[in-house]
Amino acid sequence: xxxxxxxxxxxxxxxxxxxxxxxxxxxxxxxxxxxxxxxxxxxxxxxxxxxxxxxxxxxxxxxxxxxxxxxxxxxxxxxxxxxxxxxxxxxxxxxxxxxxxxxxxxxxxxxxxxxxxxxxxxxxxxxxxxxxxxxxxxxxxxxxxxxxxxxxxxxxxxxxxxxxxxxxxxxxxxxxxxxxxxxxxxxxxxxxxxxxxxxxxxxxxxxxxxxxxxxxxxxxxxxxxxxxxxxxxxxxxxxxxxxxxxxxxxxxxxxxxxxxxxxxxxxxxxxxxxxxxxxxxxxxxxxxxxxxxxxxxxxxxxxxxxxxxxxxxxxxxxxxxxxxxxxxxxxxxxxxxxxxxxxxxxxxxxxxxxxxxxx
Amino acid sequence: xxxxxxxxxxxxxxxxxxxxxxxxxxxxxxxxxxxxxxxxxxxxxxxxxxxxxxxxxxxxxxxxxxxxxxxxxxxxxxxxxxxxxxxxxxxxxxxxxxxxxxxxxxxxxxxxxxxxxxxxxxxxxxxxxxxxxxxxxxxxxxxxxxxxxxxxxxxxxxxxxxxxxxxxxxxxxxxxxxxxxxxxxxxxxxxxxxxxxxxxxxxxxxxxxxxxxxxxxxxxxxxxxxxxxxxxxxxxxxxxxxxxxxxxxxxxxxxxxxxxxxxxxxxxxxxxxxxxxxxxxxxxxxxxxxxxxxxxxxxxxxxxxxxxxxxxxxxxxxxx
Numbered sequence: 001x002x003x004x005x006x007x008x009x010x011x012x013x014x015x016x017x018x019x020x021x022x023x024x025x026x027x028x029x030x031x032x033x034x035x036x037x038x039x040x041x042x043x044x045x046x047x048x049x050x051x052x053x054x055x056x057x058x059x060x061x062x063x064x065x066x067x068x069x070x071x072x073x074x075x076x077x078x079x080x081x082x083x084x085x086x087x088x089x090x091x092x093x094x095x096x097x098x099x100x101x102x103x104x105x106x107x108x109x110x111x112x113x114x115x116x117x118x119x120x121x122x123x124x125x126x127x128x129x130x131x132x133x134x135x136x137x138x139x140x141x142x143x144x145x146x147x148x149x150x151x152x153x154x155x156x157x158x159x160x161x162x163x164x165x166x167x168x169x170x171x172x173x174x175x176x177x178x179x180x181x182x183x184x185x186x187x188x189x190x191x192x193x194x195x196x197x198x199x200x201x202x203x204x205x206x207x208x209x210x211x212x213x214x215x216x217x218x219x220x221x222x223x224x225x226x227x228x229x230x231x232x233x234x235x236x237x238x239x240x241x242x243x244x245x246x247x248x249x250x251x252x253x254x255x256x257x258x259x260x261x262x263x264x265x266x267x268x269x270x271x272x273x274x275x276x277x278x279x280x281x282x283x284x285x286x287x288x289x290x291x292x293x294x295x296x297x298x299x300x301x302x303x304x305x306x307x308x309x310x311x312x313x314x315x316x317x318x319x320x321x322x323x324x325x326x327x328x329x330x331x332x333x334x335x336x337x338x339x340x341x342x343x344x345x346x347x348x349x350x351x352x353x354x355x356x357x358x359x
Numbered sequence: 360x361x362x363x364x365x366x367x368x369x370x371x372x373x374x375x376x377x378x379x380x381x382x383x384x385x386x387x388x389x390x391x392x393x394x395x396x397x398x399x400x401x402x403x404x405x406x407x408x409x410x411x412x413x414x415x416x417x418x419x420x421x422x423x424x425x426x427x428x429x430x431x432x433x434x435x436x437x438x439x440x441x442x443x444x445x446x447x448x449x450x451x452x453x454x455x456x457x458x459x460x461x462x463x464x465x466x467x468x469x470x471x472x473x474x475x476x477x478x479x480x481x482x483x484x485x486x487x488x489x490x491x492x493x494x495x496x497x498x499x500x501x502x503x504x505x506x507x508x509x510x511x512x513x514x515x516x517x518x519x520x521x522x523x524x525x526x527x528x529x530x531x532x533x534x535x536x537x538x539x540x541x542x543x544x545x546x547x548x549x550x551x552x553x554x555x556x557x558x559x560x561x562x563x564x565x566x567x568x569x570x571x572x573x574x575x576x577x578x579x580x581x582x583x584x585x586x587x588x589x590x591x592x593x594x595x596x597x598x599x600x601x602x603x604x605x606x607x608x609x610x611x612x613x614x615x616x617x618x619x620x621x622x623x624x625x626x627x628x629x630x631x632x633x634x635x636x637x638x639x640x641x642x643x644x645x646x647x648x649x650x651x652x653x654x655x656x657x658x659x660x661x662x663x664x665x666x667x668x669x670x671x672x673x674x675x676x677x678x679x
Contacts, residue, residue: 018515029531135399137663141656143607145614146630146648149637157638297520301611305634316615319530331527337520 005347012343016336023332024068028061030324037324038081077329082321087329090314092197096204097171098303098310102295104207104230109237110288114281116238117245121280122272125248132242139239144298148232148305155228167225169307176221178203183213229306233298235293240284244287249280282353289345293338389592392668399664405657413473420467421453424611424624428462436462437633437640457642460633461622465643468624476654477627479540479609480602486544487605488598490641491551495674496582498552499559510556513549521546529617536625539618543608547601558590592669600662603655610651626651 030037034057036240043051052058056067071078077087116136120129156168157332172178180203182189189196203209210219252258253276261271299312309312311330318326412419418649428434433451438458441447456465498509516524528542562568563586571585610627612618616632619625621632626647633643 013516014511015518018511020520021519022515023527026527026531031531031533137659138652138656141603141607141652141659143610143614143627143630143648143651143655145611145634146644146651149630149634149644150648153637153641293520294522297522300522300526301614303547304615315526319526320616324530327527327530331519331523334523338520339518345605 001350004350008343008346012339015339019332019335019339020069020072021065023335024065025241025263026331027068027324027328028064037322046264062285065126072332077232077332078325080318080323080326082318082323082326084138087325090326091311091330091333092201094205094309094311094314096201097308097310098296098299100205100207101226101233101299101302101308101310102292103296104226105286106237106292108230109234109241109291112234113238113241114245115286116242117284118249118272118277119247121244121253122268129246136239136242139235140243142235144232144236145301145305147235148302149231151228151232152305166228168228171225171308172221173220173225176218177217178206178209178222179213179215181209184213184215229302229308232305233295233302236294236298237288240287240291241284244284245280248283249276252276275299282349285349289342292341293334294348296334296338367633379464389669393665396664396668398660399668402657402659402661402664405653406661408475409473409654409657412470413477416470416474420464420470422464422467424463424468424471425622426463426467428458434458434462436460437636437643439640440642446636457640459629459643460636460640463622465629465646468629469646471624472626472629472647472650473654475536475619475623476606476609476651479536479543480606480654480658483544483605483609484538484547484598484601486540487547487601488551488594491546491548492555492587492594494548494675495552495555495557496559496586499556500563500578500582500586506556508551513552516546516549519546521604522611524616525608525612526615529612534617534620536619536623538612539609539612542612543605546608547605550597551594554593555590558593559586562586562589591664595667596662596666599665601660603658603662606651606655606658 025316033048034055035043035051039047039051056064059067075088077091078087080087080090086337093254116132120132122131155164155166159165167173178200181187182199182203187199189199202212206222207219210216210222248274253272258271258276262268266275296312299310300315301312302308303310303313304316311334315327315330317323318330422428430445434454436458437460438454441451441454441459443449443453447453454464454466456469459465459468494509494513498506519527525539525542525546528545529538532538532541559582568581568585571581576585609618610625610630613625613627614631616628616631619628621628630644630647630651637644
């Protein structure tokens with residue numbers, strides 16, 4: 001088991017190296033002078049020479065890659081052209097929102113998708129099954145940005161004045177302030193200390209922060225604002241999870257051991273939920289892991305639509321403003337996160353599937 | 360009727376059905392199996408309609424998709440749809456899907472957009488299939504270090520969420536439809552490399568391949584004449600589903616302003632340029648999105664149907 005986990009981690013290393021290589025190559029392929037791209041068109045030759053030397057751009061390419069790797073491993077992703085601030089710091093500021101949105105979305109997708117898939121499989125070919133699968137097919141075919149905008153139109157405009165009204169943008173209503181937990185509890189932290197960034201990160205997870213500080217008004221408001229983007233973001237994963245659960249469960253239900261369980265007189269619900277589902281959920285689990293990566297990509301679109309200042313929105317703005325270091329850094333961070341999630345999923349198989357231990 | 364003539368008739372019937380069976384080539388059998396899938400039929404019908412719309416776009420579109428109607432007709436910017444059948448006064452010019460932000464007829468733009476989207480889907484995936492199958496075939500057939508290098512590279516490309524990698528590539532190449540197409544094609548290459556490699560690995564063990572080799576067939580000949588025809592069905596299935604994904608990705612890139620540039624009537628770009636007007640002019644967001652969804656749905660349904668028809672075991676997970 002330990003051997004499996006270690007081997008799986010070792011297998012991820014070349015992929016991580018490859019990701020670094022790809023982002024490095026992409027950064028080098030940006031047409032034009034890197035100095036002018038970063039410092040602006042008006043940079044003089046003198047300034048440029050110094051810049052190129054400082055960043056090691058006059059070194060051979062493999063040395064440059066070495067420097068890049070060293071910087072990344074230190075957590076240095078370069079400076080944003082627009083904000084003149086380290087990309088890493090911007091990432092830390094923007095990540096909590098995206099994390100919150102992503103976790104809510106994937107939870108929603110799982111909690112709705114799996115039961116839908118089970119119902120479809122158990123009542124195979126019934127109207128419920130057909131309807132669910134039509135819905136799932138439409139769900140995977142919908143552009144996220146379109147769904148988001150239409151949801152905003154319906155819930156923020158058409159349903160205005162009804163109890164179903166939902167805010168179309170932002171994280172909190174005007175006037176509602178999420179006071180960081182460290183201020184509420186009077187914890188003394190020095191600004192700029194590493195500890196401060198950790199606290200800040202946690203405080204920026206509004207839902208978690210409002211639970212810690214027991215501020216239910218802020219919690220309600222934050223959840224209220226999160227509903228539309230989370231629903232939009234969860235639709236595609238939900239459809240995929242439902243389809244996967246259905247096909248996987250249908251396959252398992254055909255197996256002999258399920259028939260044996262039925263034959264010995266167990267009620268159908270027990271056979272499905274206890275015996276069949278456990279095996280059927282293994283591939284579903286993999287899909288959920290893969291979808292987490294897709295959610296990050298979807299966040300670029302969802303956050304742009306719902307005016308949420310998260311990683312995705314920042315990435316979009318950076319693309320528009322040609323802020324190359326931010327685009328490269330964020331891409332790298334998201335890809336690494338994606339690999340880490342898939343690694344976690346694979347490793348957790350050890351606990352979910354006893355057969356792996358035997359290999 | 361005598362029992363003898365009865366029997367003769369029976370034999371003739373049997374013989375003709377046997378001939379029928381022989382005349383059924385592989386392709387006809389395949390077609391029959393495909394047409395048994397409900398979703399494939401629905402997908403094919405929608406797709407057929409879309410292809411017709413794309414071909415006959417100049418006949419169907421009442422206006423030129425790029426024609427600005429200021430001074431041509433009494434219409435205003437972002438005017439809501441005017442449909443005579445639904446009670447719009449007959450003295451007003453009919454615009455089924457309203458007027459866009461640049462005072463153009465949106466219906467005509469949607470119609471012409473079909474051409475753009477089908478073109479995007481077909482070209483990107485064809486490119487991805489050609490490159491991907493070549494790489495996959497080399498990896499699977501040669502094995503050893505070639506296999507290792509190619510497949511590790513594919514792993515790395517797969518490690519990025521696809522839309523994100525496409526964004527990063529366009530960021531480097533520069534915005535525009537052509538670069539967006541290239542980016543989407545690159546992002547899709549690993550899928551086909553994997554599919555092709557897997558089929559090559561399983562097929563090359565077969566005796567008929569060994570026989571071809573014993574008869575002196577070279578590797579390229581064996582790959583093209585023996586292995587490729589036998590690995591077509593997973594490629595077709597994956598390709599059809601891939602087109603659906605490519606259309607969505609291209610729309611997303613254009614929505615973000617990285618893909619098709621104005622005035623190209625591309626659905627994602629149309630939606631993106633009017634997204635801030637969703638509250639005042641919802642028709643400018645609704646129709647392009649609906650068009651994208653219908654197109655993607657058609658390819659998804661067809662792909663699912665093909666998968667069930669051609670290879671019941673192939674239910675592998677494709678990333679989205």
